[in-house]
Amino acid sequence: MQTETLAYNNGAWKTNDNISDKDSVDLVTVFGETEEFVQGKHYDYLRERYPKAHIVGCSSSGNILGAEISESSMVATAVSFESAKVVLKSIVFEIGDDIKTVSENLASEIEKEGLKHLFLLTDGLNLNGSELAKGFNEVMDVPKTGGLAGDGARFEQTWVIADGYAQQKMIAALGFYGDSLMIGTGCYGGWSEFGTFKEITKSSANILFELDGRPALDLYKEYLGEYASDLPNSGLRFPLSVRKDENSPEIIRTLLGINEEDKSIIFAGNVPEGYTARLMKPNIDLLIEGAGHAAEIAKMQNDKSAFGLVVSCVGRKLVMSQLVDEELEAVAEELGENVQLSGFYSYGEIAPFCDDLKNCELHNQTMTLTVIYEK
Secondary structure (H helix, E strand, O other): OEEEEEEEEOOEEEEOOOOOOHHHOOEEEEEEOHHHHOOHHHHHHHHHHOOOOEEEEEEOOOEEEOOOEOOOOEEEEEEEOOOOEEEEEEEEOOOOOOHHHHHHHHHHOOOOOOEEEEEEEEOOOOOOHHHHHHHHHHHOOOOEEEEEOOEOEOOOOOOEEEOOOOEOOEEEEEEEEOOOEEEEEEEEOOOEEOOOOEEEEEEEOOEEEEEOOEEHHHHHHHHHHHHHHHOOHHHHHOOEEEEOOOOOOOEEEOEEEEEOOOOEEEEOOOOOOOOEEEEEEOOHHHHHHHHHHHHHHHOOOOOOOEEEEEEEEHHHHHHHHHHOHHHHHHHHHHHOOOEEEEEEEEOEEEEEEOOEEEEEEEEOOOEEEEEEEEO
16 A cells, blocks of 8 residues: 645645556545635646546545644545555435435445445535434445544535535445455544433434423533533533443534524434433543544554544544644554554544444544554
8 A cells, every 4th residue: 555645735735746656546535624625626636636546535624634633724645555446436415305315325336245344424514424324334234434524613514525526415435345455443532421411301313402301402501601602612512421321332422503492402413312411521631542542443463554544523623722633643653653644623423333343323522543454
């Protein structure tokens, strides 16, 4: 495997030009600030430079290149495999579509023979990530990771590229094929919980109306105190931990929006009635340790050049502020210098749920890694 990195600064793309034969490039991932990402000239440049590659990426809430958040408005990584291959499929949906069915339809178009892994990128605002995961789990029994596109901390518009100009309301599925591949995944949070568990007494999919019979937004504001006036943005600092029962694993849900009229809260994924939930708060040291633990889980013993796709949550970035590079440094240190890192800060992460690698789930506020090796 060979990799080549690119960054867009001051009106020009700059590259380390590691791959001499551009026709050999199989995959280009690209992540960028919304204002730049939507400009077709960037796709045109990458397509001309890598004529035979699949080009896939999304708008972000922070671009990752190596062990740091890049100051560049766009970053890209070209990958040339020795013998593995990649296949890219995509689908555009409309507001109101059944996302589970849309996801099943897209998954059904993907060749299953020889498929080792699926990496998913999707619109970060106009779908329910839990339903997307359900749809792919229904059809595909391979490990799946990925993320929801970002838009800084604005939550206004998100975009995806899949072998064409950037589009909204798109889901892209990148399939990795070949016996030469070894793919490690890791997903970890590191948040601290506070308060008591409360029952979700009224909800609809990803909209939470009541906790213990009380309006969810009122209760949330009580817990947030001085941060309540900054909702919904401040909600990124206080995600929700949701579980089915005391013996079940917990899933983190992050706040996307609020409705003052009906006192409800909109989350990035489902918050089922009958489950219990409690708030979480940040602990910087635990967040950094969590990133390193995700890398420890994903790491494989291979000294050859490898490619690591990083998807971390915008909430982590906002909380850690100027210390955010430390979580990326923890990942890089654990994986080693042979792994070229690239990725983005997201509105949600897609990764296996617990130890069941073939079933993915929408996660929030996690560091999620996909490390691609060739034997």
